[in-house]
Amino acid sequence: MVKKSLRKGERKRELRNDESGQVLILFSLIVATLIASLAILHAQNLIAGVESSRAFLSFPKDDIRNLKVIARLDFQHLDCDAEEKLIDQIKLLYASKGTYVDFETISSHHYQLVYSNSEVYFTESLYVEDEDIWLPSGGGGGAS
Amino acid sequence: MKVKEKRIDEGRLSLDMLIGLSIFLFAFIFIGQFLPSVFADARSEISVFAEAYKVSVLLTEDPGRWINRANTSEKGFHWESEWYKDNISFRPGLARVGRAGFISLNKLMEFKNATLHYGGSYANDTWIRDVFGLDSPSNSYHVNISLLIPYSTSYNQYYSRNNSGQNVLTIGPPIPNKKVSRYERLVNLPVYSDFIQHYANLPNNVNYRINSTFPLGGALLIVRNTSNIHAQCWVEVRVNLTNTTSLNSTYETVYELGDRVGSTCDITNLTGIYPLTRELNEGYEEVYENFTQTYNELPDNQSVVVRIKNLNCTFALSNVGEIIGDLSSNEARIVSKLVVTVWEG
Amino acid sequence: MIRVMSDEKGQAFTLEGITAALLILIVTYTLFESSVVVSPIWSEYGDIQLKQLGYDVLRSLDVHRTNMNLSACPDTQNITRNSLQYMLIQLNTSNPQPNQEFLNALDMMLDPSIKKRLEVYWVNQSNNNTIEHLVLINNTPIPDAVGVSRIIVLYPCDVTSSSPFYGSFTNDTALAVEVRMILWHV
Numbered sequence: 001m002v003k004k005s006l007r008k009g010e011r012k013r014e015l016r017n018d019e020s021g022q023v024l025i026l027f028s029l030i031v032a033t034l035i036a037s038l039a040i041l042h043a044q045n046l047i048a049g050v051e052s053s054r055a056f057l058s059f060p061k062d063d064i065r066n067l068k069v070i071a072r073l074d075f076q077h078l079d080c081d082a083e084e085k086l087i088d089q090i091k092l093l094y095a096s097k098g099t100y101v102d103f104e105t106i107s108s109h110h111y112q113l114v115y116s117n118s119e120v121y122f123t124e125s126l127y128v129e130d131e132d133i134w135l136p137s138g139g140g141g142g143a144s
Numbered sequence: 145m146k147v148k149e150k151r152i153d154e155g156r157l158s159l160d161m162l163i164g165l166s167i168f169l170f171a172f173i174f175i176g177q178f179l180p181s182v183f184a185d186a187r188s189e190i191s192v193f194a195e196a197y198k199v200s201v202l203l204t205e206d207p208g209r210w211i212n213r214a215n216t217s218e219k220g221f222h223w224e225s226e227w228y229k230d231n232i233s234f235r236p237g238l239a240r241v242g243r244a245g246f247i248s249l250n251k252l253m254e255f256k257n258a259t260l261h262y263g264g265s266y267a268n269d270t271w272i273r274d275v276f277g278l279d280s281p282s283n284s285y286h287v288n289i290s291l292l293i294p295y296s297t298s299y300n301q302y303y304s305r306n307n308s309g310q311n312v313l314t315i316g317p318p319i320p321n322k323k324v325s326r327y328e329r330l331v332n333l334p335v336y337s338d339f340i341q342h343y344a345n346l347p348n349n350v351n352y353r354i355n356s357t358f359p360l361g362g363a364l365l366i367v368r369n370t371s372n373i374h375a376q377c378w379v380e381v382r383v384n385l386t387n388t389t390s391l392n393s394t395y396e397t398v399y400e401l402g403d404r405v406g407s408t409c410d411i412t413n414l415t416g417i418y419p420l421t422r423e424l425n426e427g428y429e430e431v432y433e434n435f436t437q438t439y440n441e442l443p444d445n446q447s448v449v450v451r452i453k454n455l456n457c458t459f460a461l462s463n464v465g466e467i468i469g470d471l472s473s474n475e476a477r478i479v480s481k482l483v484v485t486v487w488e489g
Numbered sequence: 490m491i492r493v494m495s496d497e498k499g500q501a502f503t504l505e506g507i508t509a510a511l512l513i514l515i516v517t518y519t520l521f522e523s524s525v526v527v528s529p530i531w532s533e534y535g536d537i538q539l540k541q542l543g544y545d546v547l548r549s550l551d552v553h554r555t556n557m558n559l560s561a562c563p564d565t566q567n568i569t570r571n572s573l574q575y576m577l578i579q580l581n582t583s584n585p586q587p588n589q590e591f592l593n594a595l596d597m598m599l600d601p602s603i604k605k606r607l608e609v610y611w612v613n614q615s616n617n618n619t620i621e622h623l624v625l626i627n628n629t630p631i632p633d634a635v636g637v638s639r640i641i642v643l644y645p646c647d648v649t650s651s652s653p654f655y656g657s658f659t660n661d662t663a664l665a666v667e668v669r670m671i672l673w674h675v
Contacts (some may be wrong), residue, residue, distance in 0.1 A: 024168050028509035031172065032516035039520045061205075062544035065244055066639050073553045074642040074663065082662045089612040089665040090640060096610070096620055164506025171510030175517050197537065245548050294597045327538065330545035330598055364569075417569040422593040466594060469552045469569045476569075479549045479598065 060099075064115055064122060071103060071111060071126055195285055196327035196486040199276050203289065204329045204482055205244035208237030208251065224254035228261070235275055238331075246332045246477070252313065259315050269316035278486070285486050288316035291331075292481040293361035294466050295425060298326065302359055304464040304480050306338045309357075312464055312480075324487040332468075332477040339464040339478050343471065346457045352450040353384070354461060358428040362466040362478065363420040363448075366458040367401070370409045377409035377454035378402030381420060383427040385435045385443035394435045395449065398427030402455070409454060417470055424448060536635050539603070543637035543672050546598050547573065550591070551639060573641050577609065577666055580623075582653045587625050599672070604628055606671040611664055613657040623653060634673035641666050 067090070075083050087103050094101040099117040103126075106112055115122040210223035214231040221241045223234035236255050240248045262271035269287050272278070278285045291304040291313040304312040333339060342354045348371050370377050381399040386392070399420055403410065428446070435443050450459050460467055462478055469476030552572040568575045571594035576587045587607065599605065607626035613619050643664045648654045654664055 022505060024164060024505045024509040025512065028168065028172075028512045032513050035175070035513075035517055036520055061244075062548070062637070062639075066548075069551075069553070070640060070642060070665075077644065078663055079661075085614065085659070085662045086642065086665055088618075089614070092612050092618060092620060093610060093640065093665060093667045160503055164503045167503070167506040168509045171513050175513055178517075245545060297600050328542060330542065330549050332549055412566075415566040417567070419569065419571040419590050419594060422597065466571070466597060468549065468571055468594070470567060473554075473567075475553050477549065477552075481598075 071128055192325040192486050196325045196484045200327045200329050200484040203238050204331050205239050206237035207239050207241045208235055210234035224251045249334050249336050266315050267317050286489055288319050288485045290314045290483050294481055295359045307341055319485050324485050327484045329482045331482045332479055335471050335476045340460050340462050342461045344459055346452050346459055348454055350452050354448045356448050356461055358446055359425045361464050362462040363424050364460045364467040365418045365420055367414050368456045370411045370455050373409045375454050378404050380451040382449040383431050384447045384449050385431050386445040387441055387443050388445050392439045394431055396427055396431045398423045539672050540635045543670055547639040578647050580653055581651050585623050585653055604673055604675050606630055608669045610667040614659045630671045631673050634671050636671045638667050638669040
């Protein structure tokens with residue numbers, strides 16, 4: 001027995017000199033990088049696949065329908081002045097959310113609904129008296 | 145001496161190498177096995193989810209379309225009265241024209257008829273898959289479309305049933321016990337007599353008993369007026385459970401309205417439309433527990449008892465959905481859950 | 490000397506094996522848990538479902554009075570108590586709380602695992618058109634929450650002097666009240 005143990009510095013040096021095991025770490029590094037890059041590619045692929053569902057988040061279909069129902073069912077209870085004031089309130093409420101909304105009066109019972117924010121610009125012609133206000137424009141055909 | 149030590153040294157080396165390598169390989173193989181299955185799961189679920197969303201939107205927000213192939217100027221939204229004729233192409237949708245979320249009764253009935261006509265039974269989803277574009281060369285899906293009462297949760301489902309006890313809408317094969325994509329919508333059905341289990345204008349003094357099945361979709365009490373404001377007036381609603389063989393019976397009062405002590409009727413504060421769905425369904429659970437614990441048997445008759453003193457009321461129960469609005473007004477509706485479930489297979 | 494050295498070499502190899510295994514495991518774990526790869530898509534899915542459900546709930550609870558008699562207001566007797574209209578009309582300035590029938594309907598339509606916050610916004614027409622608001626159900630949402638809203642029109646005869654909307658009407662106008670609901674899964 002030459003020595004009971006190595007001094008601290010010598011032991012460290014011995015570990016440092018032993019390099020053969022590091023190929024394992026190197027290999028695992030390569031594998032890890034591969035997994036990471038594949039996962040990111042895959043994620044982008046997934047995002048592309050759900051475009052139709054994501055569109056729902058940005059297109060305000062329910063807000064617009066709400067506005068159409070108000071025009072159809074509430075405007076009839078109001079005179080011109082009150083209607084004007086109601087539209088102003090709706091404008092203000094939407095403005096606080098960064099959206100421009102307007103019912104431009106074209107003639108009596110005929111409005112142009114405008115809905116515009118950073119993502120969507122939407123207008124629709126509304127005939128409040130006419131049942132056809134409910135029809136999606138351009139796709140209807142006959143009454144039946 | 146030196147040679148011997150070297151031999152020992154080499155032996156140990158290979159053993160340690162083996163341990164180190166096997167730990168590494170073990171982790172590596174584990175990840176290798178685990179990774180594809182995780183991605184495959186996510187991929188199938190995400191694509192299936194989009195399909196379920198699409199079907200639910202086409203059904204609940206769109207009135208559908210039809211066109212006459214022989215004369216393409218004949219077209220429109222009311223496919224329900226055209227689909228069975230010659231030369232007609234159509235895509236179904238259940239919404240009333242221009243009112244997304246509100247279901248047209250005729251469209252609903254014809255949607256069921258068309259499923260029967262093309263598939264032979266409600267459990268056959270071939271036609272549904274075809275008409276909503278769920279069949280593609282690379283994927284095959286199955287779809288189940290069902291109407292549930294709002295009391296249902298994702299783990300506890302109760303079908304909407306009409307007065308004859310049949311499911312209002314259940315189309316497609318039964319939902320399998322594996323990963324599925326479930327998309328839930330709330331739809332507004334018209335107040336159709338077959339959807340209201342009981343609808344009665346109750347006179348001044350009555351003890352009215354309605355056999356019903358729990359949980360209820362909806363319950364509504366409308367207090368209209370009184371015949372004598374100088375007398376007590378009240379309403380009491382009970383849930384009553386009976387075993388018709390042993391004649392054991394238990395009841396509990398789940399709702400009370402009005403004053404049973406005084407001698408006047410405060411009609412202005414009592415008039416109104418009161419939904420009682422939650423009170424009745426929760427009351428039923430309590431009474432059921434009491435009954436089974438007291439008598440050690442199961443009740444086979446469930447009923448709602450309405451006791452009315454000096455008030456004119458309307459009472460309605462539905463096993464289809466929650467009743468919202470005075471049933472006589474045209475904005476009244478029955479709200480149900482339309483659940484579209486899609487899975488790969 | 491040699492014995493000790495061989496021991497340490499052995500340890501070094503095992504150590505590297507463990508390090509390599511840990512490295513792969515950690516990288517994979519971080520990827521799956523990280524927001525870069527999978528989680529935004531999942532939360533967006535939940536969002537789409539929840540947001541649509543929220544709009545559906547508000548639409549179902551919005552019961553217009555089609556044949557309204559403006560001279561017979563306030564009309565609380567003919568408005569169903571599980572509607573948005575009744576909930577807004579019965580609000581009291583001193584303690585604005587939604588009525589129990591409305592809350593029952595809301596709870597029934599949304600799964601028990603969904604938490605909600607309810608606010609109303611409106612324009613005070615007699616105070617220089619400032620936007621006022623009230624919190625009706627006060628829960629603190631998590632960052633993943635979604636918001637839905639619907640505008641309900643109230644008429645002057647609907648509200649009494651105890652209503653928080655009372656002072657916001659000018660003569661004979663209608664009031665647009667935005668009901669905002671914030672939903673999230675727990």
